[in-house]
Amino acid sequence: MTAELIDGKAVSLKIKERVQQRVEKLKTNGITPGLSVVLVGDDSASQTYVKNKKKTCESLGMRSDLHLYPASLTEQELLEKIDELNNDPDIHGILVQLPLPAQIDEFKIITAIDPEKDVDGFHPISVGNLMIGKDTFLPCTPHGVMVLLEHYGIDPAGKHAVVIGRSNIVGKPVGQLLLQKDATVTYCHSKTPDLKAMTQQADIIIAAIGRAKFIGADHIKEGAVVIDVGMNRDENGKLCGDVDFEAVRERASFITPVPGGVGPMTIAMLMENTLLSAEKGLSKDKAAESV
Numbered sequence: 595m596t597a598e599l600i601d602g603k604a605v606s607l608k609i610k611e612r613v614q615q616r617v618e619k620l621k622t623n624g625i626t627p628g629l630s631v632v633l634v635g636d637d638s639a640s641q642t643y644v645k646n647k648k649k650t651c652e653s654l655g656m657r658s659d660l661h662l663y664p665a666s667l668t669e670q671e672l673l674e675k676i677d678e679l680n681n682d683p684d685i686h687g688i689l690v691q692l693p694l695p696a697q698i699d700e701f702k703i704i705t706a707i708d709p710e711k712d713v714d715g716f717h718p719i720s721v722g723n724l725m726i727g728k729d730t731f732l733p734c735t736p737h738g739v740m741v742l743l744e745h746y747g748i749d750p751a752g753k754h755a756v757v758i759g760r761s762n763i764v765g766k767p768v769g770q771l772l773l774q775k776d777a778t779v780t781y782c783h784s785k786t787p788d789l790k791a792m793t794q795q796a797d798i799i800i801a802a803i804g805r806a807k808f809i810g811a812d813h814i815k816e817g818a819v820v821i822d823v824g825m826n827r828d829e830n831g832k833l834c835g836d837v838d839f840e841a842v843r844e845r846a847s848f849i850t851p852v853p854g855g856v857g858p859m860t861i862a863m864l865m866e867n868t869l870l871s872a873e874k875g876l877s878k879d880k881a882a883e884s885v
């Protein structure tokens with residue numbers, strides 16, 4: 595069997611088109627969605643990502659401002675910036691690029707962001723709402739994975755989904771979203787004694803490990819759906835996922851490439867969250883007017 599390619603780039607374009615149309619509509623009500631992106635430190639890969647986020651925002655008619663700080667920024671200074679953005683009515687979404695330098699406590703920063711502007715879905719309130727199935731900002735990468743599955747007609751209900759990785763931003767939430775869609779979910783991680791025995795039982799595999807080409811053909815069952823959330827560099831410095839794509843595609847039914855799979859979806863869902871935040875603001879203003 596050769597797997598069908600899950601084209602995240604193409605699906606992300608469709609989502610962005612829809613976002614753009616809704617942005618136009620919002621603008622006729624006098625509101626332009628605005629995203630603030632904060633980057634601390636001069637990591638060049640991170641700079642490229644945040645610049646891409648800004649470019650994408652602007653291509654969809656949204657506003658975006660970039661706040662670049664040296665790696666020496668103090669926690670207090672960052673908290674003050676977040677406070678300012680929390681109180682800026684033109685800013686609907688705040689994204690603080692992770693990881694942060696060691697002197698800054700990530701949890702303190704994430705919890706300082708107004709949950710109503712938490713377009714990353716990382717605030718404990720957003721995480722809690724996700725756990726109990728309440729309406730909230732969904733974290734962008736897990737949400738992007740679910741949208742891809744839906745787009746390709748892959749219904750998780752009754753399937754065995756094996757999530758490899760238990761980070762707060764990918765592994766844990768994507769397992770939760772799969773559970774909400776009635777999958778049977780197994781979480782695997784670095785302390786799982788026999789990973790292969792687990793992944794061989796999976797109908798759907800979500801690889802969020804962080805090791806280049808770690809998942810080979812012998813890890814998967816014939817016909818499995820393989821979603822690769824990895825972002826690594828191979829021995830030649832080329833971007834690659836956690837899955838050995840060429841080998842695994844011969845056994846899988848569907849597979850995401852890296853690049854062009856989950857990555858572009860992450861950005862598209864961020865745009866959608868920023869739009870949703872701005873739309874919520876509008877409906878609140880309208881409600882206030884009608885009182």
Ligand SMILES: Nc1nc(=O)c2c([nH]1)NC[C@@H]1CN(c3ccc(C(=O)N[C@@H](CCC(=O)O)C(=O)O)cc3)C=[N+]21
Nearest residue numbers: 689690691692693714852853854855856857858860861
């Ligand atoms: N607060 C916060 N929120 C994030 O969402 C966040 C973060 N911090 N820190 C870093 C990670 C990483 N991340 C990516 C998003 C898109 C691509 C992406 O578009 N990738 C392209 C390729 C890009 C390339 O060629 O380098 C693709 O897979 O096709 C990659 C990585 C968001 N992150």
